[in-house]
Amino acid sequence: MPNLKYVAKRIAGMNFGAMLDTARTVKERTGRGVLPTLVDMAACGFKYQAGYMDYLVFEFYHLTADQRKTYITRGKNNEYVRLLNPREHWHLLEDKVEFLKRFDGFHGRDWIDLREVDRAGFEQFCEAHPRIVAKPLDGTCGRGIEFIETGTRIVGLYDMLREGKQYLVEEFIVQHPDISRIYPLSVNTLRLVTISRGGKVRLVFSSMRIGNGKRVDNLNSGGMAVLVDEETGKICTPGADKDGKAYFQHPMTGVDLIGCEIPMYREAVDLVKKAALHIPELGYIGWDVAITEERPVMIEANHFPGHDIYQFQVHLGPDRLGLVPRFDAAIGEL
Known part of the structure; x- marks a missing residue:
């Protein structure tokens, strides 16, 4: 109905x-x-x-x-959100500072809030982290993110970021060389989607987003997505962008995508499953995870995961069926 x-x-x-x-x-x-x-x-x-x-x-x-x-359409995705993510708890993930505080120990990076840190504190942070990322607190789709190499000191940067409401400043994440080999200009993140209830968690979607010509990997900024096999941790499909174009090789690096192994993939899955239990108020979350040389680190979490990435035709089997049966089965099991 x-x-x-x-x-x-x-x-x-x-x-x-x-x-x-x-x-x-x-x-x-x-x-x-x-x-x-x-x-x-x-x-x-x-x-x-x-x-x-x-x-x-x-x-x-x-x-x-x-x-x-069988397809998770915009309306069907909204139904999952209504069912599993009560609106009164959305703020837990919408506010990036609140997210970082709640998931301290999961995100693995230093950060400051320019609403609470003065100019001297900001400059001290820049001395410790010569490469930083500035973000608005409520930005989506990679909008408003700025990558900055501070050197020793950039005059006026503190005031400029505050005026632009880019209050969140984080240390720059250096991704694993095996991920950088695929595309080095963006931090290419796993998008892992979990459904949880009553202390039980199911992984229902496993992919990686990869940049293509820009500093961010988001599909709305020209990036592509591949599926990652949950058993092997290897890329198992060509890339696909929002125009439906398929990429068997990355157009800028020439790397063959299918068969690339994602380092520490199993650890990344374990990380998001633990994180899902850490926020029982929300049961349907899309997690963005980067892989560094040392470990997986959480970039952000989404209480309203974008559904467009779920069912690119180049990622589906010959039956061309969508993911509704998989999502509904996971919800029924919990």
């Missing part, structure tokens, strides 16, 4: 121009007319709570009804 309240809200906020552009893109890919595509998109929005970007990214125009109903 569709969530009528959700559907009505989505219709009210719909960007119909973008929807039309999406239908034109589908026409370019398939030859199907714009009007029939728009009708099908609207039907999928009602029946599967799929937005027009779901329709495009998951290639609903190629799927049967039985296949479509």
